[in-house]
Amino acid sequence: MRLIFLLMILFMVSCQSDDQSAKTVEMYNASGDMVGTANLSEQSDGVEIELTLEGLDPGFHGIHVHENPNCEGPDFTSAGNHLNPEGDDHGLMHPEGSHLGDLPNIEADDDGQVEAELIIEEATLLDGRMSILEGGTSLVIKEEQDDGVSQPGGDSGARIICGEIKKDDEVDVDDSPTDPTQFNEEQDE
Numbered sequence: 001m002r003l004i005f006l007l008m009i010l011f012m013v014s015c016q017s018d019d020q021s022a023k024t025v026e027m028y029n030a031s032g033d034m035v036g037t038a039n040l041s042e043q044s045d046g047v048e049i050e051l052t053l054e055g056l057d058p059g060f061h062g063i064h065v066h067e068n069p070n071c072e073g074p075d076f077t078s079a080g081n082h083l084n085p086e087g088d089d090h091g092l093m094h095p096e097g098s099h100l101g102d103l104p105n106i107e108a109d110d111d112g113q114v115e116a117e118l119i120i121e122e123a124t125l126l127d128g129r130m131s132i133l134e135g136g137t138s139l140v141i142k143e144e145q146d147d148g149v150s151q152p153g154g155d156s157g158a159r160i161i162c163g164e165i166k167k168d169d170e171v172d173v174d175d176s177p178t179d180p181t182q183f184n185e186e187q188d189e
């Protein structure tokens with residue numbers, strides 16, 4: 001128990017770094033190729049994303065902020081679930097929704113390119129409960145479009161592109177330790 005407590009203190013201390021109001025995220029596909037960038041900036045109504053991507057199938061794709069700053073291909077399950085600090089249901093059209101990390105679908109043109117501007121409403125890059133940067137998260141693109149209501153992820157299919165959102169000075173340690181016991185087990189290895 002004491003070890004877990006110490007690790008939690010260490011984690012909290014390690015998070016007390018400088019606030020950032022902008023962040024460029026590199027986006028990678030399942031083969032590990034960089035296929036674009038997401039420029040994040042702090043706005044009064046949330047975090048703006050300027051997204052540039054290439055190499056997608058033409059048409060609509062789901063895009064979500066996930067809870068772990070960890071993009072391990074090819075399936076990107078390491079990114080965890082949609083970021084959901086408020087415990088809501090998934091979906092921008094769901095009456096009990098939505099996750100903080102839920103976003104409108106993006107559309108790739110006939111050449112497979114995406115140029116989009118999105119707002120993650122109510123999110124912030126500054127520290128706090130609604131932060132997408134403190135502790136780290138990830139931005140994940142899906143193979144199919146998000147239907148806006150199905151649980152848990154809008155029936156949007158496989159994760160095809162992922163980018164880690166984390167502070168510049170953060171060492172690449174591990175998943176965000178939302179489960180201290182799991183963190184503890186990994187320390188024992």
Ligand SMILES: [Zn+2]
Pocket residue numbers: 064082089090091098099101102152153
């Ligand atoms: Zn969601």
